[in-house]
Amino acid sequence: MALTGCSTESSSQWARLGLPEAATEEAPLIGNLWIGAWIAAFGVGVLVWGLIIWAVVAYRKRNDDLPRQTRFNMPIEFLYTVTPLVVIAALFYYTVDHQEQIVDTSAEPDLTVNVVGQQWSWTFNYIDEDVHEVGTTTEQPTLYLPVGQTVRFELTSPDVVHSFWVPSFYMKMDVVPGHPNSFQVTPDREGTYAGKCAELCGAYHSSMVFDVEVVSEEEFDEQMDALRDAGQTGLIEVPLRGTYSEDQAGSSQ
Numbered sequence: 001m002a003l004t005g006c007s008t009e010s011s012s013q014w015a016r017l018g019l020p021e022a023a024t025e026e027a028p029l030i031g032n033l034w035i036g037a038w039i040a041a042f043g044v045g046v047l048v049w050g051l052i053i054w055a056v057v058a059y060r061k062r063n064d065d066l067p068r069q070t071r072f073n074m075p076i077e078f079l080y081t082v083t084p085l086v087v088i089a090a091l092f093y094y095t096v097d098h099q100e101q102i103v104d105t106s107a108e109p110d111l112t113v114n115v116v117g118q119q120w121s122w123t124f125n126y127i128d129e130d131v132h133e134v135g136t137t138t139e140q141p142t143l144y145l146p147v148g149q150t151v152r153f154e155l156t157s158p159d160v161v162h163s164f165w166v167p168s169f170y171m172k173m174d175v176v177p178g179h180p181n182s183f184q185v186t187p188d189r190e191g192t193y194a195g196k197c198a199e200l201c202g203a204y205h206s207s208m209v210f211d212v213e214v215v216s217e218e219e220f221d222e223q224m225d226a227l228r229d230a231g232q233t234g235l236i237e238v239p240l241r242g243t244y245s246e247d248q249a250g251s252s253q
Contacts (some may be wrong), residue, residue, distance in 0.1 A: 016031065017038050019031055019034060019170065020167050020168045021168065021189075022168065022169075022189075023189045023214065024168075024169050024185040024186055024187050025185070026101075026169075026185050026186065027170040027171075029098045029102050030171065031170055040087055040090070040091060044087060103183055105152060105183065107150060108150075109151060109184050110150050111126070111146065111150070111151045111152070112127040112154060113125065113145075113153055114127055114154045115156070116156050116157065116238050117155070117157045117163075117175040117197060118158050118159055118162075119159050119160065119201060119202050120204035120205065120208050121135035121136050121137055121140070121207060121208060121210075122135045122141050122143075122195075122208065122210050123236050123238065124141060129224045130233060130235065131227040131232050131233055131234075132232050132233075132236045133227065134232075137204050138207075140210050141210050141211075142211045142212075142213055143195065143210055143211070144219075144220055144223045144224075145213070145214050145215070146214075147188065147189070147215065147216060148186065148188060148217075149186065150184055150185070150186045151187065152182060152183075152184040153173075153183055153185075155174075155180060156180050157175040158177065159177060160177065160201050160202065161201065162197045162208065163175060163198035163199035164197070165195065165197070166193055166194070166195045166212055168193040168194075169187075169193075171185060189214065191214055192211055192213055192214075193211070193212040193214065194209065194211065194212070195210040195211065196208060197209075
């Protein structure tokens, strides 16, 4: 058991503090913030533990005399007031700075994918290719992305709040009905990655899983052609639950 903990895979994951191996160019923004927050937490912990041990040793009971009583200790009060403010200010600054970079969508993407989270699976509309992939509770969909190209995800939902999450991208974002969200990433490592819904969305929430295939540009084009050959052309628009189109309203009358 000890030797298995020394494997290259285990040691590299320890270095990432539990994060999976990154698969996008933007992932280090989140990874570095994660590791930095842990370093700050350990630093505060060492300081607190050190003060506790020092107080236990320095002020241990030596006799039955009553210790000298003081109303306040300015150095100590200054320390426990200023130190948390410094730590919080530093974490706040880096969090806001990295967050702005992570959600920045000003750059023109190479590919735009409309991700529809519905109870209980996913629909992927490849807007630039005018094709789609629809998943079900029994057949999970596969999202294909070309390596080295910037992809913008436009997130929409017709029913309840979902959360689009690919752990290896170090990024997830809520899919909110009536409030489209978006972010973009640049996959930089080919491979197969797991995706899922990170928001409890109903009885079959566990069925909302999908695969992400980061492939070469040539293989991506082949997959898009395969969707066309299968007749999966056009974009799927999922209406909001409880709403009707004009045709449906006319037929119901």
